[in-house]
Amino acid sequence: MDLSLFDSRIFGLYSSNSQRVRRLSERWFGEEMFCPACNSDELDSFKPNHPVADFYCPGCGEEYQLKSQKTGFGRRILDGAYSTMINAIHNETQPNFFLLQYDPLQWTVSNLLIIPKFFFTESVIEQRKPLSGKARRAGWVGCNILLSEIPLDGRIPVVKDFHIQDNEKVRSYWKRVSFLSEKKSTERSWIVDIMHCIEELNKESFTLDEIYTFEEYLSKHHPNNRNIKPKIRQQLQYLRDKKYLRFQGKGRYQLKK
Numbered sequence: 378m379d380l381s382l383f384d385s386r387i388f389g390l391y392s393s394n395s396q397r398v399r400r401l402s403e404r405w406f407g408e409e410m411f412c413p414a415c416n417s418d419e420l421d422s423f424k425p426n427h428p429v430a431d432f433y434c435p436g437c438g439e440e441y442q443l444k445s446q447k448t449g450f451g452r453r454i455l456d457g458a459y460s461t462m463i464n465a466i467h468n469e470t471q472p473n474f475f476l477l478q479y480d481p482l483q484w485t486v487s488n489l490l491i492i493p494k495f496f497f498t499e500s501v502i503e504q505r506k507p508l509s510g511k512a513r514r515a516g517w518v519g520c521n522i523l524l525s526e527i528p529l530d531g532r533i534p535v536v537k538d539f540h541i542q543d544n545e546k547v548r549s550y551w552k553r554v555s556f557l558s559e560k561k562s563t564e565r566s567w568i569v570d571i572m573h574c575i576e577e578l579n580k581e582s583f584t585l586d587e588i589y590t591f592e593e594y595l596s597k598h599h600p601n602n603r604n605i606k607p608k609i610r611q612q613l614q615y616l617r618d619k620k621y622l623r624f625q626g627k628g629r630y631q632l633k634k
């Protein structure tokens with residue numbers, strides 16, 4: 378993988394920097410990126426202005442959306458219309474998401490991470506305030522993707538601080554969590570939230586009681602559910618069945634790496 382984004386031909390075609398960034402990052406992505414979900418070493422681009430997704434894999438058909446920015450990935454990522462995102466989550470049409478950070482002085486990729494589509498749930502989408510009366514699109518409601526609510530397992534690094542991760546390692550990270558794709562978004566939302574809570578504990582081995590301490594947090598995300606504890610146990614059992622966790626007996630669990 379070559380991290381250089383610069384292409385003098387494309388650069389010269391545009392005077393607007395945002396268009397340059399878009400075209401340069403798309404060209405780079407199309408040439409350098411492989412499919413994390415299968416063994417395909419290439420991704421193809423959709424025709425310009427294709428709704429939502431930018432690329433697809435000719436091998437497995439997975440779709441990818443690319444978003445580039447020069448600033449680091451903070452707690453939240455600004456995204457498009459809130460209703461479009463929520464509908465895509467409900468209809469299971471949300472593509473996988475690639476987040477690219479570039480260095481604007483050297484025109485190189487500094488960070489690239491993948492958020493697999495099955496980590497998109499309502500819990501990680503924040504509704505923004507409607508645009509004010511004076512704005513051109515007054516009343517329009519956008520959304521933020523709350524990166525901080527997505528477990529680390531759902532933020533797979535391909536490039537980290539200019540360091541390129543091995544392709545097979547990226548694919549193995551994907552594979553480890555791809556069991557989530559078998560669940561509908563409403564059920565997935567519970568599992569992803571529990572994965573997030575486990576991560577917050579920051580322990581390889583933890584107890585059921587420790588996860589119960591997140592009861593209040595979970596009831597905020599799932600206000601219609603009155604049986605938080607049984608729901609927690611159900612998710613832990615599922616994660617154990619999927620070999621994400623190991624049950625050690627006496628209410629103790631261990632993360633499998």
Ligand SMILES: [Zn+2]
Nearest residue numbers: 412415434437
């Ligand atoms: Zn593929």
